[in-house]
Amino acid sequence: MTTPTLLVLDADPLPRLGRLTGRARIEHADASTLAERLPYADVLLVWDFTSHAVREAWPGDGPRPRWVHTASAGVDHLMCPELAASDTVVTNARGVFDQPIAEYVAALVLAMAKDLPRTLQLQRERTWRHRESQKVTGTRAVVVGSGPIGRAIARTLKALGVITALVGRTPRTGIHGPDDLDRLMSRADWVIAAAPLTEQTRGMFDARRFGVMQPSARFVNVGRGPLVVEDALAEALAKRWIAGAALDVFDAEPLPPDSPLWQVPNLIVSPHMSGDTAGWRDELGAQFVELYEAWDAGRPLPNVVDKQRGYVPGH
Amino acid sequence: MTTPTLLVLDADPLPRLGRLTGRARIEHADASTLAERLPYADVLLVWDFTSHAVREAWPGDGPRPRWVHTASAGVDHLMCPELAASDTVVTNARGVFDQPIAEYVAALVLAMAKDLPRTLQLQRERTWRHRESQKVTGTRAVVVGSGPIGRAIARTLKALGVITALVGRTPRTGIHGPDDLDRLMSRADWVIAAAPLTEQTRGMFDARRFGVMQPSARFVNVGRGPLVVEDALAEALAKRWIAGAALDVFDAEPLPPDSPLWQVPNLIVSPHMSGDTAGWRDELGAQFVELYEAWDAGRPLPNVVDKQRGYVPGH
Numbered sequence: 001m002t003t004p005t006l007l008v009l010d011a012d013p014l015p016r017l018g019r020l021t022g023r024a025r026i027e028h029a030d031a032s033t034l035a036e037r038l039p040y041a042d043v044l045l046v047w048d049f050t051s052h053a054v055r056e057a058w059p060g061d062g063p064r065p066r067w068v069h070t071a072s073a074g075v076d077h078l079m080c081p082e083l084a085a086s087d088t089v090v091t092n093a094r095g096v097f098d099q100p101i102a103e104y105v106a107a108l109v110l111a112m113a114k115d116l117p118r119t120l121q122l123q124r125e126r127t128w129r130h131r132e133s134q135k136v137t138g139t140r141a142v143v144v145g146s147g148p149i150g151r152a153i154a155r156t157l158k159a160l161g162v163i164t165a166l167v168g169r170t171p172r173t174g175i176h177g178p179d180d181l182d183r184l185m186s187r188a189d190w191v192i193a194a195a196p197l198t199e200q201t202r203g204m205f206d207a208r209r210f211g212v213m214q215p216s217a218r219f220v221n222v223g224r225g226p227l228v229v230e231d232a233l234a235e236a237l238a239k240r241w242i243a244g245a246a247l248d249v250f251d252a253e254p255l256p257p258d259s260p261l262w263q264v265p266n267l268i269v270s271p272h273m274s275g276d277t278a279g280w281r282d283e284l285g286a287q288f289v290e291l292y293e294a295w296d297a298g299r300p301l302p303n304v305v306d307k308q309r310g311y312v313p314g315h
Numbered sequence: 316m317t318t319p320t321l322l323v324l325d326a327d328p329l330p331r332l333g334r335l336t337g338r339a340r341i342e343h344a345d346a347s348t349l350a351e352r353l354p355y356a357d358v359l360l361v362w363d364f365t366s367h368a369v370r371e372a373w374p375g376d377g378p379r380p381r382w383v384h385t386a387s388a389g390v391d392h393l394m395c396p397e398l399a400a401s402d403t404v405v406t407n408a409r410g411v412f413d414q415p416i417a418e419y420v421a422a423l424v425l426a427m428a429k430d431l432p433r434t435l436q437l438q439r440e441r442t443w444r445h446r447e448s449q450k451v452t453g454t455r456a457v458v459v460g461s462g463p464i465g466r467a468i469a470r471t472l473k474a475l476g477v478i479t480a481l482v483g484r485t486p487r488t489g490i491h492g493p494d495d496l497d498r499l500m501s502r503a504d505w506v507i508a509a510a511p512l513t514e515q516t517r518g519m520f521d522a523r524r525f526g527v528m529q530p531s532a533r534f535v536n537v538g539r540g541p542l543v544v545e546d547a548l549a550e551a552l553a554k555r556w557i558a559g560a561a562l563d564v565f566d567a568e569p570l571p572p573d574s575p576l577w578q579v580p581n582l583i584v585s586p587h588m589s590g591d592t593a594g595w596r597d598e599l600g601a602q603f604v605e606l607y608e609a610w611d612a613g614r615p616l617p618n619v620v621d622k623q624r625g626y627v628p629g630h
Contacts, residue, residue, distance in 0.1 A: 099476075103451050106475070107425035114422040117435055119585045126577045128569035128586045135592040136418050159474035160421070161414075254443035262441045270434045271443045277450040 007041035010048045016285030046070040054078035071284040076197035084307040094303040097275030098152035104274035108246040137161030142184040145194035146175045186212045196311040197224035210236035218244040222274045225250040234264045248274045322356035325363045331600030361385040369393035386599040391512040399622040409618040412590030413467035419589035423561040452476030457499040460509035461490045501527045511626040512539035525551035533559040537589045540565040549579045563589045
């Protein structure tokens, strides 16, 4: 038996891979070398979720890895028709980001309810200005995305007393279908986008949908940038159709310094960090090692992505 | 039977008092007229918790109201030896601020864990800088103050997965006594001050206590300013003995524009607003009307303050 070749896309070595010594021949590639290395890899580990290198290199000639794992929740950066049509199994980092992202959303919701950005602004101006803020208990949220991240967000908001509805692709017990979205959004104080990026979800938060929201409501995106029509959100905020928003993900990342989004009123911009709490690289490394051990022993892999749908179909 | 005279300290009329028409003769006083009006009042309603007018006017000559209600949780602004020694009953606004303050503390804890102030700073600079943040689940908090506000804070932090200990004046089931405070503080990631201001609690958070805390820990005060030795906190932050703090209450309120506290590194300054969510005046007014109806009908009053201890002794 030959030792499988594990090709790691990215210069940064992932922590914990040392545990695979003797069980994997670990090689590294970057965007410029991926195409030539791909035919010689049994397994591809994708670390950099901002790179489109896999999507670009995959359609080339020669054999392809039997398994691709991405150290991210979303798979939109690597999927292409050729990979979708192939026998290659794709897995993701399901689970690692759930609780951190749920806490991040809670932080944004509470910061907006308590007017914290304005408090920090007034502090810089050495100005004492008492304001009334908002109670979060008893407000209504709709979380779009019913995977483990969306469910963790819903759980955390409920723990804070927020009346929370979940919307997924398919209605089932406790989860609304897309047909309910407009009605739920029109009554919500908080709309949280946490869906995977697929052809169904791309651009789903557009001018019409922001128009459905209450003027007092706020919007948060921790899914993928292209879920949102950014210009439409900027306009909805500038015209006060809605009261505020927070984006952690963007069409273009890093967000360029000259993007108008940095200065849209009542918009919080953060650098795709919602899931990345201290120790996250370690957790992703440990999770991959566990999957590799299952794969190497011929056991079934968890976290297998439905390549047509673009996410791990779930409970 | 004559209609009782209800003296309201403060120019702003409290909402909901209209319901007492015919059952109370409502008069208003301010700091300059309180002393002369006090002998003619049956009931005194204190709205402005920043004023020391009651403490100053109370020791004068003549009869005194049989009941004083303050539309605040703390009573430190009105207590004086003469009031404490009198037969006058003192009640407070127990209950109204619990959930709002608990949410405010959660907002501060999450904002600090997720490095939100720095994110807003970087946004102003149009700078995309990914950082790792901290998970809140599994961290440790100690909440000092075991009244309804402290207990609401503990409940809310626990709902976010924080391992939370409560410290009160008297140890009892589920509540630690003051002897445990240093040990709990030395292991805590979050120290939350939510105690009433009494002779026992004044200055309890001093240089020694900040020295006990972990360098990664953070401190929040939503109780009363003088619980904290402000200079000692500023020094602890400047010298990085602790990682951060948030103060909503201060020795002097409003905090003067030339206070050095506005610019202490890693300190969030807010204008005593933690309990004041939209509708709070209404709730305070409705609560007083309910108490007045009980008093007028000769029923026992809830929320009676132990004037020696300086708070409503509790469960």
